[in-house]
Amino acid sequence: xxxxxxxxxxxxxxxxxxxxxxxxxxxxxxxxxxxxxxxxxxxxxxxxxxxxxxxxxxxxxxxxxxxxxxxxxxxxxxxxxxxxxxxxxxxxxxxxxxxxxxxxxxxxxxxxxxxxxxxxxxxxxxxxxxxxxxxxxxxxxxxxxxxxxxxxxxxxxxxxxxxxxxxxxxxxxxxxxxxxxxxxxxxxxxxxxxxxxxxxxxxxxxxxxxxxxxxxxxxxxxxxxxxxxxxxxxx
Ligand SMILES: Nc1ncnc2c1ncn2[C@@H]1O[C@H](COP(=O)(O)OP(=O)(O)O)[C@@H](O)[C@H]1O
Ligand SMILES: [Mg+2]
Numbered sequence: 650x651x652x653x654x655x656x657x658x659x660x661x662x663x664x665x666x667x668x669x670x671x672x673x674x675x676x677x678x679x680x681x682x683x684x685x686x687x688x689x690x691x692x693x694x695x696x697x698x699x700x701x702x703x704x705x706x707x708x709x710x711x712x713x714x715x716x717x718x719x720x721x722x723x724x725x726x727x728x729x730x731x732x733x734x735x736x737x738x739x740x741x742x743x744x745x746x747x748x749x750x751x752x753x754x755x756x757x758x759x760x761x762x763x764x765x766x767x768x769x770x771x772x773x774x775x776x777x778x779x780x781x782x783x784x785x786x787x788x789x790x791x792x793x794x795x796x797x798x799x800x801x802x803x804x805x806x807x808x809x810x811x812x813x814x815x816x817x818x819x820x821x822x823x824x825x826x827x828x829x830x831x832x833x834x835x836x837x838x839x840x841x842x843x844x845x846x847x848x849x850x851x852x853x854x855x856x857x858x859x860x861x862x863x864x865x866x867x868x869x870x871x872x873x874x875x876x877x878x879x880x881x882x883x884x
Contacts, residue, residue, distance in 0.1 A: 679852065694729075696722075760800070791815065827850060
């Protein structure tokens with residue numbers, strides 16, 4: 650589905666990503682583990698066209714998408730749910746959600762159908778649809794952010810730290826929803842610092858440190874790996 654080959658990204662002279670190669674196959678839930686500053690968000694920003702790659706290739710179903718316009722990348726099926734949610738707090742939940750379908754604004758029937766799907770996944774958002782997004786709890790705001798991404802009709806969803814800043818019980822709810830979205834057929838690439846919970850729902854994982862992939866494997870293997878446990882799980 651999505652394949653990165655020797656992707657490099659620079660901010661000025663700083664090399665944020667060095668020869669990053671990874672892939673997510675159709676139907677997979679792949680997690681990207683790494684500490685703050687490792688380069689997770691840089692990967693997502695580059696795949697979704699907001700950063701320009703300095704080198705390497707980004708392919709979706711074999712077709713190069715590196716350097717394409719963000720709106721074209723969304724249309725091709727890559728949708729990014731950014732770190733920190735990035736909602737419009739004064740706008741209603743409904744308005745925030747429909748913004749996620751901006752590339753499909755000529756297809757209002759389709760937009761309504763997507764909205765219905767999001768409300769089925771997150772019934773609480775239907776109840777709160779006319780409330781300001783900023784008035785919702787942290788977990789509910791994350792649901793709006795994920796819902797907005799789903800409105801973009803992802804074939805592959807890039808989810809950047811959806812559990813950031815949420816209480817443990819809410820983290821579990823959010824990751825359960827991520828798992829469900831994947832089971833419903835959407836390929837997911839998930840960045841998480843919550844390694845244990847993320848590995849529990851993922852099929853495979855990559856570990857990124859200092860802009861390089863340093864480890865990859867099946868989730869089960871990484872869950873039991875001594876170094877991963879020490880560095881990311883704390884057991
Ligand atoms: N816009 C930017 N300009 C300069 N440096 C940046 C920028 N964005 C990120 N960085 C740096 O790139 C590195 C990777 O950051 P990031 O991709 O945000 O990591 P993560 O998401 O894993 O925390 C960090 O050292 C960060 O400080
Ligand atoms: Mg980040």
